[in-house]
Amino acid sequence: MKKSLVIGLVLIIALALAGTPGQAQRRNQAVIAIWGLPTRLVGSSEAVAAYVLLQVHEVLAGTDDAGRPVARLAEKWDRSPDGRVYTITLRQAKFHDGTPVTADDVKFSYEFYLHPRYPIASPSLLEIEGAQEYRQGRAPQVTGISVVDPRTVRFTLKGRYAFFFDQILGRPNYIMPRHAWEGVDVARMLEHPYARKPIGAGPFRLTEWRERESMTFQAFPDYWGGRPKVERVILRLIPEPATVMAEVRAGNIDAGQVLPDEFEGFQRNPQLQTFKVPGDVSFWFSFNHQHPFFSDVRVRRAFYYALDRELMVKTLQKGFGQVVNSPTHPSLWQYNAGLKGYAYDPARARQLLSEAGFTPGAGGILQRDGRPFRARYTFLSEKRYLDQGLMIQQFMRQVGVELTLEPLERGDFFGRFFSPANSSNIEVAGIAWFNLLLPVQFEFESNFKSTGAFSGIFQYGNPEIDGLLNQTSTAVDRGAMRTLYYRVQELILQDVPRVMTFRPDELWAVQKRVKTPPVKSLAEFFRTVNLWEVR
DSSP states (O other): HHHHHHHHHHHHHHHHHHHHHHHTTTEEEEEEEOEEEEEEEESOOOOOHEEEEHHOOOEEEEEEEOOOEEESSEEEEEEEETEEEEEEOSSBBBBBTTOOOOHHHHHHHHHHHHSOOSOOOOOOGGBTTHHHHHHTTSSSSSTTTTEEEETTTEEBBSSOOTIIIIIIITTTTOOOOOHHTTTOGGGGGGGGGGSSSSSSEEEEOOOEEETTTTEEEOOOOOOOOOOOOOSSSEEEEEOOHHHHHHHHHHHHHEEEEEEEHHHHHTOOOEEEEEEEESSEEEEEEEEEETTTTTHHHHHHHHHHHOHHHHHHHHHHHTEEEEEEEEESSSTTTTTTHHHOOOOHHHHHHHHHHTTTTTTGGGGEEETTTEEEEEEEEEESSSSSHHHHHHHHHHHHHHTTTTEEEEOHHHHHIIIIIIIGGGGGGGEEEEEETTSSSSOOOHHHHHHHHHTHHHHHHHOOOOOHHHHHHHHTTOSSHHHHHHHHHHHHHHHHHHHOSSEEOOEEEEEEEEEEEEOOOOOSHHHHHTTTTTGGGEO
């Protein structure tokens, strides 16, 4: 009898420790709510794609907050006295299929990203000798990247380049296995199985991708940085914020964003931990700069004066956010805190539009040369973009500009609309930029240099900005770089390649059973998933 009682107590305790079957199944698994899934992982400009690539892929090196080089797949390097030649020794790392990472894979990956038919080429990669000729289809290979032996690769630059480690060796120049892409036509890369199931050298393998539902990642035991502490991670698509919060409260997901007016309630929940950090994302909209209305800087400045951006933060974010005057994240040393932005002044907006030749027309809409000032405002079909669009539409109507809101689903927006090939059909487009995923120089070059991807989409160019960004790459010290970056930010504010609205604070709730490292940004939150511990 006593023996039976003891056995029964042991079973009860064991079951209590094990929890429900669902809890046991999730014991070493983390489910994260995500607002969107990537339309593609190769050649993508989406932030959600960048968060996925952080889990799957790896780069050669990067830099820390102080700008010092940090080794990743590169174990060590030597630099020539003139700063032009870097000889990289690879560590003994593996891809997810068990094959070693080799110098051939490195050369292949960089030539893949520089291929004439690859949609997005980083301007920094053109600092490699022979890269420009290869990109233009005038050379069969990049002469400045040479394989010395299986674990040694040599980069030869056109000249000294201050951003070699973060811009050339760092994100988004991930190393891919050559054998996985052998013989593939780059123009048709999205049709290749690799585009849906990449083979990387990062901490997790992408094991399942359910369209419009979820992406599942499994810990890679042979990751060079050590096996992740969490065995499985699921990114679950939940675009509706109210559903995210309900699922967090119910314990069905482990981490999700919280709306500003609900944040205090989540802070009081004993089952949850919360964090609030300055947002990685800043919202903005830009124009087709070849459009007869938007080619005039007075018109673009009028948009700034017409917007009450402080009211947007109060209304849409309940005060959890800041008005934005610079595209650079405020935590970075490159950020120009002294910028004086545009105050809300609709009278000044009307004056600028009048100076640009617009006069009152029918229905209160301005016109010039008989053409009413009407434009399409296209944006991602998500609540946060719609809410902003409605306020922007209202502000602009008050100064005589009629915006027609055009929401597009994510696949249509990024797959068709948001592309240099479609630039002539763009009038005004609202979107967001996620800082801290890529180096600052890359951000500036991609967004504001005339050769950058975003400048191509909006047909924007400013020779002075181009020249300043060229100078930063050869600046002798941080002080000289800071002066150049500050001037670039001043020009961006003056010339208005885009109208920057606000930066929302990141408000997240995480189940207490999940132990995460302290983070200062959303990018760091996703970058450290391999260090999470699930109890």
